[in-house]
Amino acid sequence: MEVKTSENHLRVYKMKKKVLRKQVRAQHTLMRHEGIECVSHGTQSLVIANAGLGNGMSRQQLLKIVEEYGLVETLLMPPNKPYSFVKYGTTEEAKKAFDALNGKEVTLEDFGQNIVLYINFVEKVFCKNAVPTSLPPGLMVIENIISPEEERRMLESIDWVGDEDTQNAQQTLRHRRVKHFGYEFCYDNNNVDKDKPLPGGLPEICNLFLEKCLKQGYIKHKPDQLTVNQYEPGQGIPPHIDTHSAFEDEIISLSLGAEIVMDFKHPDGHTVAIMLPRCSLLVMAGESRYLWTHGITPRKYDVVQASELGRKVGTITADVRDLTLNRRETRTSFTFRKVRRSPCNCIYPSVCDSQKGHQRQLQPSFPHNEMEASKLEQEYVHQVYEEIARHFSSTRHSPWPRIVEFLKSLPKGSIVADVGCGNGKYLGINEDLYMVGCDRSKNLVDICGEKNLEAFVCDALSVPIRSGSCDACISIAVIHHFSTAERRLASIRELARLLRPGGTALIYVWAMEQEYKNQKSKYLKEKNGSRDKEEEISAATAQRPLSDQMPDSGRRGLARSDRPLNDGKDEVSSAEPVTDSRLPVHTNRTSFHSQDLLVPWHLKGGTKKKGESVNTASFTAGSKESQELSPVFHRYYHVFCEGELEAACRSLDCVRVQKSYYDQGNWCVVLEKL
Structure with missing residues (x-):
């Protein structure tokens, strides 16, 4: 009898140890891939791995399971995710559910398959509701x-x-x-x-x-x-x-x-x-x-x-x-x-088979000389930003952390030029600096003026500031708009001219590599117009499914039920290389397939007045009627390959590269004037 009791105790011990190991594995997976931080102490809220819409658990079944242990204030099941959140009225009820459900095997009602639940406590959870709440127009x-x-x-x-x-x-x-x-x-x-x-x-x-x-x-x-x-x-x-x-x-x-x-x-x-x-x-x-x-x-x-x-x-x-x-x-x-x-x-x-030929005639070609390059930038950069300035500014309000870090690291009283300042979102970051901005777009500079920021209109190739007068410069998302290697290099040389010896410049350009070290950039992950919305109890949803990270019992059904509308295998990007020299039109939020391309900007909230000139960059608008129906403008970009920006900087004798790095879909360099 004693031998059997010992064997039972050993069996129970091994089972508990196995459950604990898988619970910890689920905890690490939730943090790494979903951004959900679990805690070791008891709270009112639990995250239940393997019990989600993404692996076949219905709301009715899960609610029936969790209601046995207390009053459920909130049950949150993120779309297409293999986990759910439950908030109880008290911490004691949550602890009771934790003890009873962790490692519990249940059968999915509609699928007849067994799964094992793994439970963890959470302090705060938040849900990204990335799906728009309005119907497509029309x-x-x-x-x-x-x-x-x-x-x-x-x-x-x-x-x-x-x-x-x-x-x-x-x-x-x-x-x-x-x-x-x-x-x-x-x-x-x-x-x-x-x-x-x-x-x-x-x-x-x-x-x-x-x-x-x-x-x-x-x-x-x-x-x-x-x-x-x-x-x-x-x-x-x-x-x-x-x-x-x-x-x-x-x-x-x-x-x-x-x-x-x-x-x-x-x-x-x-x-x-x-x-x-x-x-x-x-x-x-x-x-x-x-x-x-x-x-x-x-x-x-x-x-x-x-x-x-x-x-x-x-x-x-x-x-x-x-x-x-x-x-x-x-x-x-x-x-x-x-x-x-x-x-x-x-x-x-752009998507009309009757007009594809006409569109290709209107698409600009890659420039072969200085005159063509200047004309391309005038039509597909300068004029576009004048047209979209207000809408563009409304989407540019969150400073990038590493740029803020650079500006805050500068000595007090430093004179800093923001070349290509846009709406001036970096001009007021550090009040201990004397900052001045310049931009090719008058409408963007006017927006800076409305914010009482110092800015003026000029071209980044010829900045009317005395040589050697700046302690630092920043050029954020500007140089990639120049359409030849010579003009891109000239814009870097102009930044160096402004710096005093020992002064530094920070440069950001779009990267060809939008997936770097197995991490997708925000450009690929974010959806247009989506914003994170925190709720009292909500769930953090990441871009990657959890199916391959969960224990085997939690993978069932996710591959089919979680499949997106277009998984990328059949997607045809309009940025594919063309046989002639015409610039391809990029499909937003997809990987780049060409270094030189046109990137669409869907104008929202503004209409053209009859008789007002229309920038030729908006060739997809097509007709006068389109001027009053959210026209699509196209901006020229040269996206940089890894090492390209750094190599261009190193070709200048007057500077040295202090450091270079990748930041969310951008190649970045810090230069020092010699």
Whole structure:
């Protein structure tokens, strides 16, 4: 009897030791990859590893588990993450849950797979809600557009078996079943043959519905093409834009049989997940139809609002406190379009197949002499910053820590020139310095004046300051706008001219390498317009999934359910090298594929007045109408490879490189005047 008792004690001891080891491993993983700091003392809040939406735990199941140990004030399940947070009413309740749940094996209700929970205490957690809360411009979702009886009749009208030999028979694609009416959509060229209509036209049952849509103003023209898609759970459709030249503006899609989450993505990288309820109508017009991609991620579960079980129209992650998993069911979509009979003349020529040739004619070429370089910079740097100055300034308010460190390290009373000062965000960093700024943009210098900062207009190649009069200079994100190596070197030489012997200059330029030492830069990680929002109890979400870092039992399902709209494998960057000398247009928030390129700036909040001149850099705006609809401007950049900036500096006899480093997607150098 004593021997058996000893064996049991040993077995329990080994089990506890194993649980502790995996708990500590989870703790380190959460800190390293998610920025979640665990503590050793008891608190009201717990982080539960392996119990998240990302690995198949639903809100209902987790709430049922944690409620056994006390009053749950908050349950927070970050989207697509394999962990969750729970806050109890008291620390004692949290300790009780910690003791009972740490190392506990549970079965995922919807998946029938066992997982092991690993618990840690946390003091403060915060949640990055990176998903925008507004619909893409021009997009509408109309709920209950048809009755359940109408839905039944429309679904029964589609014979997936009986007409396999007819011209409008189904196609069985890898991701779904498809049928076409009116005109067949050809997937080899993503277009329709306008001279070969299918016999029979659209199904008769659709006429009353389309008349209703015309009357309500959802469409301007009666559609003559219908694509019916049937999606089984786990199926989807890759992100795409319906070919501009194939169809007119409004495209409408009816969701029948089940609800679905559709992902929309803007060219600048930010995405919006939209819930399409059963019997709802999706209307895509304007920007949402022509500029944003839309697609359905192949998976068997969607992350939805728990309170309304996915019935909420709009973004489905607007409230990160109320998310759960929703099992997909068979969904059939009726997508109606009007075949276009003339070329598309939309205001988005950068993604328009009808205007691609015209756009390439307008794209500037790489400069081959000083005159061409000066003209390129005038049109694609100077004029652009004059146009976007106010919007640009509104996005430039947080000083970079290492630049602040450089300025605060300078002796009291130092005279410092900020060459290319922009809106002057560094001019007031250290009140013990005498700082003056200069910039090529008059509108940016005017903004400095409004802040009572000292700044004047000049070119960085010719700064009207006496030689040797500055103790220090900074040049932040300026030199990469010069379009030849000679002009970039001249701008560095001009900085050296301003310095007294022993004076120092700090230079920052964009790096070609946006992923350095296995770490992605903020440029790749951040989404346009996103800001961290701290909540009373919220979760820090990092950019990397935790699936490969968690114990094996926590990995299940994450690879499928967490897959982003575009995982990069199929993404085609517009910054690919071109066969001629035309400068490629970069796709924002993606890696660079060319050193010399044009980077889009999507102007927000400002409109052009009629008759006012438009900078030629905004060639993607295309028409007068576009001047009043958030034009897209393009700035020239030369992104520097590792060692390139340092080599240029070393080619000057009058300076020496004190140090060089990489800082969040920038190559940086500190020079000393000899």
